[in-house]
Amino acid sequence: MLRVFTDGCEQDRLSVGDRGLHYGDGLFETILIRDGMPCLWNRHLARLALGADRLGLAQPSRSILREEAARICAGLDDGLLKLIVTRGVGGRGYRPPASPHPRRILLSYASSPSPDPSAQGGVVIRYCATPASVNRRLAGIKHLNRLDAVLARQEWDDPQIAEGLMCDDAGDVVGGTMTNLFVWDGVALATPAVTRSGLAGTVRSVALESAARAGIACVERPITRRMIEESVGLFLTNARIGVWPVVRLEEQSFDPERLPVDLLHQIRQAAQTPEWPDP
């Protein structure tokens, strides 16, 4: 953690009464910083707004978030901005207070030193035994209830394994612990629907739009392990990594050259392009 703003002040401590701690009652965004500016700012804010709407939470003012993001990004060429919004303190038990005072926390981190795996062809991944939580009201949004991903990520220590895929209780593949999954059959793409479980990633939405522009079909649907076994290639996306081609999943090897490489390049570029948020 490099810097922290809590409700606009340099403050790295929080009330132990905060509902973010008690119930995970809040949302977050992890935003890539390049050249002192956030990437995909408007997409992150749009997802935050969707989450706030789902939780019945007033979203913090976009202009305040923009000002604080600019302040925390200044002087940090490359890194990450984590934005947390909680419902704040109050309420008796699970019931939210009638007039909550949401709390916003912005944290900046230095870039992780991990090398670009696409330079080495791609990443090795595995399946996790921990199931992804299923709840249609919580699917898609980036809320603070992330124990399923924590337990899944705890399943391996091997630094050669970059990510683990999680399945729901029906056995369908939901995505990685921290990434969205795309499956390429040689002609078209498919990605897990995020209506029961999973998360609608910002780079996932970039990928969906880029594919549409490139005339490549990409369908959001349930993804079975069988579909993956029969696929030509896989790639993973998130805001921090951009795009990771997969070279191996358990015993199955993939040739990343057979992926739609121009499309992956476009997605990667878009995900890593800094933009000042709309004023």
Place this chain on the structure above:
Amino acid sequence: MLRVFTDGCEQDRLSVGDRGLHYGDGLFETILIRDGMPCLWNRHLARLALGADRLGLAQPSRSILREEAARICAGLDDGLLKLIVTRGVGGRGYRPPASPHPRRILLSYASSPSPDPSAQGGVVIRYCATPASVNRRLAGIKHLNRLDAVLARQEWDDPQIAEGLMCDDAGDVVGGTMTNLFVWDGVALATPAVTRSGLAGTVRSVALESAARAGIACVERPITRRMIEESVGLFLTNARIGVWPVVRLEEQSFDPERLPVDLLHQIRQAAQTPEWPDP
């Protein structure tokens, strides 16, 4: 909040880097205080141990917890003790640190002034539209991922409605937002299994044992709305309320006199009996 101990010190602020906030990576217990002593202490500690085992988290020392609980209960005749254990600060992303420093937070609250509803015959309850989250690895334990209960509790404002029942994605009834449910068919009891969803309440375990001692069958199983429609009576349990007979669920009325009242009395007594924790 009356008093707060964080890792043994009077400290009501927490690092914003704590994993309890970021991911809900932790556990809690809500413990009734009577005559300056906790009730069902050993059951609460046993569930905490089960949860810590599930999360791969070292449980805080029982003797330290006992000492701090005694300290916070002293001078508080009646009230609540909330005990939170998080995985503390650290780790990159979802991955827990190799050697976490769990944090323990004890908070005391004055007793809520709500009257005993059994004095008025029982409580009025409803169904919630928010589904209960499904994850077999997280079912049963009292972790900090409670957004499903928060959203369900947000569905009603009417102070006449004491609780809402939640169903899982299959439509089976999991329990109340903050209570366990028991269904009485006139001969035997049933309560939702907590293997896919829901929470293994401390008073639920008291009820299961009390029923066994009284020679009343009580089965843990999936509970359908149909079973509830055909039931003779319902009651709810948790550590704070003890036992609540139900007089009405939506349009269905119940006569609490038809419940096994001696059993309910035994459960209520056991739930509200202060005990010093084993040294």
